[in-house]
Amino acid sequence: MNDYPFRALIVDDEVPVRDELALLLQEHHFMVETAADGEEGLQKLLTDEFDVAVVDLKMPKMGGLEMIRKADAKEIDTYVVILTGHGDREDAITALRLQNTVKEWFDKPILDDDAFAQRVKEVAEGVPLDEVSKILSKLPPTIQV
Amino acid sequence: MAYLRDTQKALNRTEIEKLSYLGSMATGIAHNINNPINGISLKALRGLRRVKKGDINNQEAQEIFAGIMHEVKHLTSLIKQFQAFARGDRNKRENVDLNDLATRVAAYFDGQFQSHDVVLNLELSDNNPQAYANQFLVEEVLINLVTNAREEVEKKPNAAVWVKTWATLEHSVIQVEDNGPGVSEEQRLFSPFHSTKAHGMGLGLHLAKSALERINGTIFYQNRAKGGACFTVHLLPARGENDE
Secondary structure (H helix, E strand, O other), X not given: OOOOOOEEEEEOOOHXXXXXXXXXXXXXXXXXXXXXXXXXXXXXXXXXXXXXXXXXXXXXXXXXXXXXXXXXXXXXXXXXEEEEOOOOHHHHHHHHHHOOOEEEEEEHHHOOHXXXXXXXXXXXXXXXXXXXXXXXXXXXXHHOX | OXXXXXXXXXXXXXXXXXXXXXXXXXXXXXXXXXXXXXXXXXXXXXXXXXXXXXXXXXXXXXXXXXXXXXXXXXXXXXXXXXXXXXXXXXXXXXEEEHHHHHHHHHHHHHHHHHHOOOEEEEEEOOOOOEEEEOHXXXXXXXXXXXXXXHHHHOOOOOOEEEEEEEEOOOOEEEEEEEOOOOOOOHHXXXXXXXXXXXXXXXXXXXXXXXXXXXXXXXXXXXXXXXXXXXXXXXXXEOOOOOOO
């Protein structure tokens, strides 16, 4: 169990969805930032650090898939949970197959709030633990902690 | 072709037209219905979470219910518009505000355009052009043109559609432009059963032309100067109270 709150970025153009998911994750002790489209989301990913990003695929200005690709190109490796909702499940599957950072997807109209929060937490937990174990395994034995 | 002609005659032409446009409109509106439903669902889930834990207060309960009602009113308004369009009297003639009409049609389709990465631009005259016409027939024509335009440009980079309105002394005008490939067979464009689409029946523009003839309107095509298609609809100018 970590002793600091996870940081989540929610990127969705629908205000009620953004607000409700932010409240939900706050209830699960996340610190939450939000963005209204892919451009704003990318900007926040580039300038701040997050344990997980929850990203809608269909958004104005820049869609979720393009945002994730651009973040990947800038070597931002924040893990992503995708949101779908307008018949864009094929795009979600494409993202899961092509982008290493995409770990999960949820369909908004049938979203189960508890399952969603639990999975987002697992994905967030996976980021630092994976990274830490990778780094530790490369360190010489004398300075391992 | 004789069989097709006979079948076409046998069917009620007005009903075919209406069903065709209702189909386009339903598909467009479906995108706009999903968003409020997502909001309603998530707000209701929050209410349930709070009730299960027994920690909901009056203020938050009011906020949740008011939020749900806000989304429900939005959905109700969409459905009312759909019903008005479905049941509207297409024989009535009146002055129609073209800017209102273009804004309404754009609102039906904005979610659909967004989900196909197509930008829908409204360039409406500041002079509030009015036409002596039937609002539902003009709406049908605009739905047809806007849907065609979106289908032509989607999956292309910087895909965009423009709806413009203006008025001259002779005409009140609606124009729909896109930055797609344009049309190569202009002379057959408005003929029935002529289509360049894989799944098209080739009735859309023919129906639009027929609808416009009923209100003394005309439609014509020209290639867009910067590449793409440009359809211009000429309608009768608005009538004053004392006009015949």
